Amino acid sequence: MERLPRGRHGLSAEFVARNQRERLISGLTEALYEVGYHETTVSLIGRRAAVSKSDFYKHFESKDDCFVAAYETAIERIRERVLAACEGAEGKSWAERVPEAVGGLLDLFDEEPALASIALVEGLRAGRGVYDRYQAALESFVALLGQGSPRPAVGGEMAEATDEAVIGGITSLLSRRILAGEGERLSDLFTEIVEFTFSAYLGGEEARRIVSAG
């Protein structure tokens, strides 16, 4: 340990910087959840993150800039969690993978309601700045859901919109719950979301049969 005092200090500065940035991102995410975008000031973010205002500006140009970074972090963490759940269920059927993925997503949201809120509510409210990222994330979920799904046909043709409409329906339901102040226990919606998903592809009766068979 005594051998590399300089190197160790160099490493430490980098570590401190990265750690500060992460703390600022979670400081913003939590402040946003508690007091909303307008009231979330740079000083408040700094206070929550235990980072000085001048250090804040070493990492981000503005609150908006920090918001975009926090938004991207949230989306990436959600994607990772859902992908991990899907990978854990590899080799299983579509009907077995859906509950795994939905469960993984809702568990993450229960652990971190502030993350659910920035991803599903604040992102859309923020408008054009982050909308493309929201859309891209949803599209990757649309593709995941589509893999190996039963294909409902419309007049002999595939109903292409189903995957997209199901993802849109799930995110809309979750965001409405968060807006209603019921974002703390989104996992209560697990069965409803799984059954909704099945019913879009298989009809309500079949969906009920699968869900009640467990």
Next chain:
Amino acid sequence: MSSTRPELPREFVASHKRRRMMDAIAELTAENGYEATKIADIVRRAAVARKTLYDNFDGKEDLFLSAIDASVSELRLAVEEGCRGGDGSSEARIVGGLEALLEFVAERPAAARMCMVEAISATPSSARLYDAAMRDFVDLFRESAPDGADLPETIEESLVGGVAWILQSQIRRGDAEQAPDLLPELSQFVLSPYLGVGRVVDGGGSRD
């Protein structure tokens, strides 16, 4: 000047101007977004005096909220009308309502964009108007849908949210005019939970 046109009552002229200003803000926000839309652009597009705008509205946000409110009411009336068409079955009600919604999007793309896309992100009040409109449409859907007693309690919210998302994507891509092409797929999507997959299109009927 209006005194030289006694055949046009003052009230008519006034409401026509209000309408022009609301149309103008819908078009301008659809083109450039809410933030970038200035009072000067609105009065120029609507061909009214700046004073007229402030006589009628408190400012840009008040005009925007009034315009959203008016368009959502029109959309709601059109959808209710659509739900009454057909043979009165719940399938016909839902498909009729959906068809009216898609036609509104195609015929009034700027208004649709204002209510379904810009409203969400423009201001906190406009976001609340959007949320309230969603709740209304969920209720309307629930009233018209087939019996869903065995389905999840949240099924209507999920289905209406899914339709909204598809339309929002379509509008953002600039393809609002093609919205009516989505009728078969969206009819299938919203009715499958109630009626089962594949049974839907026969009842959907209006375009094969």
